[in-house]
Amino acid sequence: MNGFEDLIKASKLKDMMASGSDAATLEEVVIETKDMEHYIDIVYTQAQFPKPRDEAGVEKELDxxxxxxxxxxxxxxxxxxxxLLAMNRSENIKAYLLSTGKVENQRIFLLEASENDGSNNERTSKVKFSLK
Incomplete structure (x- = not known):
């Protein structure tokens, strides 16, 4: 899932539904290059985060x-x-390992990602392989 692309596609989907098009799913929506700037403008305008302002407090015009x-x-x-990202990555690694033919399917187990409680100083963005 790509958050930015999903925002842009959701905006186009909203336009499609407003114009009476058949409802599609987000995955089916295609943003053509020529339409990208238009939908970025729409999504940016509707976004609920603080936008840059000039000295007078007026919202800056950005490219x-x-x-x-x-x-x-x-x-x-x-x-x-x-x-979800961690599970997708682990499934891709498993698929790669199986594709090499050097490891049998029965020997690879995917475990649910565990929470890092912050009590240790380990980075949370790493994979742990273990043998049992």
């Missing part, structure tokens, strides 16, 4: 690249998103 950067920076990523 599309800056708007995109601010949208990406302000995407909320929750624990469930991180857990």
């Amino acid at each position: 599309i690249g800056e708007k995109k950067k601010l949208l990406i920076t302000n995407i909320n990523i929750g624990e469930d998103d991180l857990r």
Whole structure:
């Protein structure tokens, strides 16, 4: 799942539904390059985060690249998103290991990601392989 792309696709989907198009899923929505700037503008305008202002307190006019950067920076990523990412990564690693033919399927187990309670100084963005 890509948060930025999902925001842009949701905006287009909303437009499609308002114009009477058949309802599609987010995965089915395609944003063409020529439409990207239009939807970035819409999503940026509707976004609920503090936007840059000038000395007079007026919202600054930004180019599309800056708007995109601010949208990406302000995407909320929750624990469930991180857990899903961890599971997707582990499934990809398992698939790779199985594709090499050097490890049998019965020998690979995927475990649920555990919470890091912060009591130790371990980084949470790593994979642990263990033999049992």
